[in-house]
Amino acid sequence: MWRNIFSKSANAAAVGKANFGLERRFSAAIPGPCIVHKRGADILHDPWFNKDTGFPMTERDRLGLRGLLPPRVVSFEQQYDRFMDSYHSLEKNTRGQPDGIISLAKWRILNRLHDRNETLYYRVLIDNIKDFAPIVYTPTVGLVCQNYSGLFRRPRGMYFSAKDKGEMMSMIYNWPAHQVDMIVITDGSRILGLGDLGVQGIGIPIGKLDMYVAAAGINPQRTLPVMLDVGTNNPKLLQDPLYLGLRETRLEGEEYLSIVDEFMEAVHARWPKAIVQFEDFQMKWAFETLQRYRKKFCTFNDDIQGTAGVALAGLLGTVRAQGRPLSDFVKQKIVVVGAGSAGLGVLSMAVQTVSRMAGSSETATNRNFYLIDKDGLVTKDRKTIDPAAAPFAKDPGDIDGLREGASLIEVVKKVKPHVLLGLSGVGGVLKAMRESESTKPAIFAMSNPTSNAECTAAEAFKHAGGHIVFASGSPFENVDLGNGRIGHVNQANNMYLFPGIGLGSLLSGARIISDGMLQAASERLASYMTDEETQNGILFPSISRIRDVTAEVGAAVAQAAVSEELAEGHGEEEMVEYVTSNMWFPVYSPLVHEKLDHID
Ligand SMILES: NC(=O)c1ccc[n+]([C@@H]2O[C@H](COP(=O)([O-])OP(=O)(O)OC[C@H]3O[C@@H](n4cnc5c(N)ncnc54)[C@H](O)[C@@H]3O)[C@@H](O)[C@H]2O)c1
Numbered sequence: 001m002w003r004n005i006f007s008k009s010a011n012a013a014a015v016g017k018a019n020f021g022l023e024r025r026f027s028a029a030i031p032g033p034c035i036v037h038k039r040g041a042d043i044l045h046d047p048w049f050n051k052d053t054g055f056p057m058t059e060r061d062r063l064g065l066r067g068l069l070p071p072r073v074v075s076f077e078q079q080y081d082r083f084m085d086s087y088h089s090l091e092k093n094t095r096g097q098p099d100g101i102i103s104l105a106k107w108r109i110l111n112r113l114h115d116r117n118e119t120l121y122y123r124v125l126i127d128n129i130k131d132f133a134p135i136v137y138t139p140t141v142g143l144v145c146q147n148y149s150g151l152f153r154r155p156r157g158m159y160f161s162a163k164d165k166g167e168m169m170s171m172i173y174n175w176p177a178h179q180v181d182m183i184v185i186t187d188g189s190r191i192l193g194l195g196d197l198g199v200q201g202i203g204i205p206i207g208k209l210d211m212y213v214a215a216a217g218i219n220p221q222r223t224l225p226v227m228l229d230v231g232t233n234n235p236k237l238l239q240d241p242l243y244l245g246l247r248e249t250r251l252e253g254e255e256y257l258s259i260v261d262e263f264m265e266a267v268h269a270r271w272p273k274a275i276v277q278f279e280d281f282q283m284k285w286a287f288e289t290l291q292r293y294r295k296k297f298c299t300f301n302d303d304i305q306g307t308a309g310v311a312l313a314g315l316l317g318t319v320r321a322q323g324r325p326l327s328d329f330v331k332q333k334i335v336v337v338g339a340g341s342a343g344l345g346v347l348s349m350a351v352q353t354v355s356r357m358a359g360s361s362e363t364a365t366n367r368n369f370y371l372i373d374k375d376g377l378v379t380k381d382r383k384t385i386d387p388a389a390a391p392f393a394k395d396p397g398d399i400d401g402l403r404e405g406a407s408l409i410e411v412v413k414k415v416k417p418h419v420l421l422g423l424s425g426v427g428g429v430l431k432a433m434r435e436s437e438s439t440k441p442a443i444f445a446m447s448n449p450t451s452n453a454e455c456t457a458a459e460a461f462k463h464a465g466g467h468i469v470f471a472s473g474s475p476f477e478n479v480d481l482g483n484g485r486i487g488h489v490n491q492a493n494n495m496y497l498f499p500g501i502g503l504g505s506l507l508s509g510a511r512i513i514s515d516g517m518l519q520a521a522s523e524r525l526a527s528y529m530t531d532e533e534t535q536n537g538i539l540f541p542s543i544s545r546i547r548d549v550t551a552e553v554g555a556a557v558a559q560a561a562v563s564e565e566l567a568e569g570h571g572e573e574e575m576v577e578y579v580t581s582n583m584w585f586p587v588y589s590p591l592v593h594e595k596l597d598h599i600d
């Protein structure tokens with residue numbers, strides 16, 4: 001019933017019964033044969049096809065592998081168990097060492113498997129997503145990026161640099177896969193909350209695409225991580241002899257945009273339907289590239305749009321957690337700290353939602369939202385204000401004694417917000433939240449990685465009170481509040497949405513990714529939780545349910561695309577089933593060799 005509250009929702013309309021008319025893009029759970037164009041040792045060295053000791057004898061004969069492997073054939077299950085045993089031994093052997101050392105050791109063992117045998121890698125990742133996501137994704141991926149030049153062994157993905165200008169249209173054909181569906185690109189300029197890491201930021205697209213495979217069932221052979229190396233302004237990296245990127249300061253202005261334009265043209269010339277996700281671009285380029293490409297290509301910016309959808313789902317969940325009707329969202333007082341791509345993305349989606357609920361214009365619905373950046377409360381009195389932040393600047397007449405640049409603590413004390421949402425990496429305000437007007441105030445410490453979180457979960461429950469709702473961008477353990485009470489920790493991370501946004505767009509064949517599709521994604525995530533869960537402060541599902549959540553989100557996105565006539569129709573009832581049945585799942589497929597000169 002709750003799902004129908006958004007009466008103007010883009011996904012509300014049931015759509016026609018016709019199939020999308022697309023060929024099935026992903027292999028189904030029962031594997032069909034897989035065509036390979038190589039033989040012998042070349043297959044053993046190709047992680048897409050390698051089965052290690054798992055090649056059956058018939059296949060060893062067919063592919064010229066006899067004698068290249070020890071004679072015993074080991075089953076997939078045995079290989080799986082052997083890997084997990086090694087992983088658990090590593091856990092035991094590193095116990096007591098510093099966290100960073102342990103995390104990197106875990107990342108190395110997983111990365112070695114990734115480089116050797118992708119089928120086994122993705123199977124262990126999917127089955128153990130709760131334990132492995134914090135290693136291949138946030139927070140360890142941040143540490144990997146920081147140490148990337150030293151950790152580098154084998155390349156993964158593609159690197160387009162400022163030196164490749166004029167070459168990209170041909171370079172794109174160097175990528176070995178015939179079809180690419182999903183691309184995640186970064187220029188390394190704002191990696192999590194760690195700043196400009198230049199070429200080392202490639203770890204982020206790799207980690208995001210791992211989540212696409214694990215959560216959305218995108219075939220890994222159809223994913224492409226991309227680094228756009230336009231230099232770095234990080235003085236440490238510029239002086240580091242081991243640094244693997246261009247040792248030049250970043251391109252700016254038209255020079256910068258011409259590189260991104262060339263990349264986008266090259267990608268879409270080869271794979272016209274590929275979806276491009278922009279990730280961890282500094283704010284000015286995040287907004288600029290989104291506006292530049294979103295009407296022309298199927299593309300979205302995860303930090304602006306994915307984050308906004310996840311935060312909105314959490315904000316709506318907070319209203320439910322407070323035992324109030326969803327329509328009370330229009331009355332929620334929300335303080336957002338951080339006026340960057342993420343904070344502004346959240347605010348604009350929240351404003352759109354309030355204006356839809358209240359049936360009023362967006363300018364009239366800003367009253368309850370407060371924006372704070374490194375210079376304090378953002379008001380119209382500010383001398384220079386970023387155009388993207390301007391719509392959220394407070395009217396000095398509206399802020400009841402607060403002034404331009406008021407500190408976070410002043411704002412929280414005065415406003416007594418229902419929700420404090422951090423996307424800036426700054427903390428220190430928790431005690432003030434005790435004075436919130438809400439019976440169940442919410443704290444969203446969304447900055448990543450863990451070291452940049454606005455506060456830890458334990459600090460939040462200790463200082464703001466055991467009754468709060470808490471969510472963080474990076475994972476924390478639940479908190480023991482004593483007397484058998486548990487402070488539940490939610491992970492408010494865009495990983496709950498971007499895989500479904502990509503999957504739903506891909507399967508529907510949508511031409512672009514519209515606001516309606518993003519809104520549908522967010523609402524489906526919000527409605528995924530039961531009333532009982534939200535009342536217990538559980539706003540987001542456990543990550544172990546991420547494949548199921550992603551199927552739901554993907555279906556909502558596809559339905560919204562259909563109802564906006566951005567894609568062709570499909571019956572609502574079958575949509576989740578259709579999406580689920582198109583998810584790739586890692587099993588060994590029989591390999592069949594085909595000579596390349598037999599292909600047209
Ligand atoms: N949980 C998630 O899903 C998620 C998604 C996107 C971004 N993030 C995290 O959010 C953070 C910000 O990302 P972004 O893209 O908006 O970055 P950004 O660089 O565009 O913006 C950072 C903002 O923080 C503000 N800031 C810096 N110091 C401050 C201070 N002392 N007090 C108040 N504000 C201050 C800056 O003025 C700026 O407005 C990063 O740590 C990122 O990892 C999390």
Ligand SMILES: O=C(O)C[C@H](O)C(=O)O
Pocket residue numbers: 138191192193280302303447448473493494495
């Ligand atoms: O990468 C993440 O974990 C979330 C988000 O995209 C971020 O930039 O922090």
Ligand SMILES: [Mg+2]
Pocket residue numbers: 192279280302303
């Ligand atoms: Mg990001």
